[in-house]
Amino acid sequence: MENFYLEIKHIDKQTGARYGILHTPHGDVEVPMFMPVGTLATVKTLSPEELHSMGAGVILANTYHLSIRPGADLVKKAGGLHKFMNWDGPILTDSGGFQVFSLAEKRKITEDGVEFKNHLNGDKLFFSPEIAIDIEEKLGADIIMSFDECIPYPADYEYAKKSMERTLRWAQRGKDAHKRKDQALFGIVQGGDYQDLREECAKKLAEMNFPGYSIGGTSIGEPKEVCFRMIDYAVKYLPENKPRYLMGVGSLDYLLIGISKGIDMFDCVLPTRLARHGALITSTGRVNIRDAKYKEDFSPLDPNCDCYCCKNYTKAYLRHLYICDETFGKRLLTIHNIRFLIHIMEGARKAIQEDRFGDYIKVVLTAFGDERGF
RNA sequence: GGAGAGGUAGCGAAGAGGCUAAACGCGGCUGACUGUAAAUCAGCUCCUUCGGGUUCGGCGGUUCGAAUCUGCCCCUCUCCA
Numbered sequence: 473m474e475n476f477y478l479e480i481k482h483i484d485k486q487t488g489a490r491y492g493i494l495h496t497p498h499g500d501v502e503v504p505m506f507m508p509v510g511t512l513a514t515v516k517t518l519s520p521e522e523l524h525s526m527g528a529g530v531i532l533a534n535t536y537h538l539s540i541r542p543g544a545d546l547v548k549k550a551g552g553l554h555k556f557m558n559w560d561g562p563i564l565t566d567s568g569g570f571q572v573f574s575l576a577e578k579r580k581i582t583e584d585g586v587e588f589k590n591h592l593n594g595d596k597l598f599f600s601p602e603i604a605i606d607i608e609e610k611l612g613a614d615i616i617m618s619f620d621e622c623i624p625y626p627a628d629y630e631y632a633k634k635s636m637e638r639t640l641r642w643a644q645r646g647k648d649a650h651k652r653k654d655q656a657l658f659g660i661v662q663g664g665d666y667q668d669l670r671e672e673c674a675k676k677l678a679e680m681n682f683p684g685y686s687i688g689g690t691s692i693g694e695p696k697e698v699c700f701r702m703i704d705y706a707v708k709y710l711p712e713n714k715p716r717y718l719m720g721v722g723s724l725d726y727l728l729i730g731i732s733k734g735i736d737m738f739d740c741v742l743p744t745r746l747a748r749h750g751a752l753i754t755s756t757g758r759v760n761i762r763d764a765k766y767k768e769d770f771s772p773l774d775p776n777c778d779c780y781c782c783k784n785y786t787k788a789y790l791r792h793l794y795i796c797d798e799t800f801g802k803r804l805l806t807i808h809n810i811r812f813l814i815h816i817m818e819g820a821r822k823a824i825q826e827d828r829f830g831d832y833i834k835v836v837l838t839a840f841g842d843e844r845g846f
Numbered sequence: 847g848g849a850g851a852g853g854u855a856g857c858g859a860a861g862a863g864g865c866u867a868a869a870c871g872c873g874g875c876u877g878a879c880u881g882u883a884a885a886u887c888a889g890c891u892c893c894u895u896c897g898g899g900u901u902c903g904g905c906g907g908u909u910c911g912a913a914u915c916u917g918c919c920c921c922u923c924u925c926c927a
Binding site: 507509510511512516532537564569570571573574575590592617620622660686688689692693717718719720722723726738739740742743744747763764797799801802 | 874875876877878879880881882883884885886887
């Protein structure tokens with residue numbers, strides 16, 4: 473597709489990290505970037521205006537969830553996702569492949585597709601690569617995902633191989649079914665933590681010539697090093713001029729290491745979910761705002777943060793709102809976590825352009841000072 | 847003054863002879879969360895030098911054993927005068 477492409481502007485001399493512009497039908501966005509997740513066509517607690525003001529580029533929505541409620545036809549009737557949710561920037565829809573993993577006990581996989589029992593009322597819901605694409609075309613996102621199987625970790629070799637090969641066949645079927653020219657369909661690399669499977673999957677997908685590639689099956693409980701290996705295996709065989717998207721990754725260290733390995737896009741529910749649960753990511757580490765030590769702390773959550781929350785409110789107030797279960801508290805905390813990660817990404821892009829991204833990683837992670845990196 | 851009801855951990859509230867240091871809820875404290883079945887989930891919440899020690903309004907009694915049965919006392923609430 474002609475109106476979707478990655479323009480690489482600079483490669484960091486320290487790490488090989490990429491800085492570029494991703495052109496989409498709904499505008500240009502800089503990469504590497506973090507994409508907030510709005511599963512049900514809303515980034516929980518935030519308005520589109522807030523997301524824009526925080527510097528969000530692309531946001532996600534979910535094919536499985538939206539197909540159940542409110543239904544793909546309704547979204548289409550509303551004029552597509554952008555209009556429906558009043559977001560004029562780029563949107564990316566996940567295919568439902570993650571639900572094959574997260575709702576594992578409610579589905580059955582066959583060569584043809586996945587039979588779900590939907591999580592709300594147990595109704596049968598069949599997803600095939602073609603059906604997923606059909607729904608994604610109705611939703612109308614700028615970037616859409618192939619229907620894949622996200623396998624658990626650990627998975628035995630035989631299963632990982634069988635599943636990866638099926639995911640490849642599904643990728644081809646989805647590609648064949650995809651008709652809309654204003655949507656970029658990404659292939660997803662699977663293969664568990666097995667080098668040969670990951671490499672084979674990446675190679676085959678590259679041969680299929682997708683406008684972009686995702687790395688899936690990561691950040692599902694595997695050790696950090698395993699995740700980093702899985703990235704390396706895939707990236708080696710992915711075309712350099714196409715965007716690379718590491719799915720489901722949102723903690724600080726994974727993001728920064730991922731960028732250094734040549735990843736351009738990330739999404740994760742972590743910042744929004746953590747915020748709703750009172751956990752904040754700050755420049756000096758993680759903060760659990762509920763903790764008693766913040767009761768009379770009238771300083772901002774993160775003095776180094778430029779978000780609306782940190783500019784205007786104190787920890788004591790945020791703790792108060794959280795403890796009283798006030799909606800506004802969750803909004804403020806979500807604003808902070810999302811803005812914090814976007815801000816980190818802005819810093820990353822600048823560092824890459826100045827060939828000091830390796831130093832940037834060290835500085836950020838040292839200041840954060842937490843093994844877990846979030 | 848008369849008639850009832852009741853006093854259980856920070857609060858509310860179960861328990862009606864041993865399985866009870868005492869359910870459950872709230873409150874309090876602390877974790878977790880990674881392509882969202884998550885404004886969710888988990889743990890702790892009498893004291894302790896981890897051996898044990900002291901609890902169910904108070905002081906006695908019955909019993910091998912009492913928050914539970916019993917005597918007296920104190921205190922609350924409701925209704926009637």
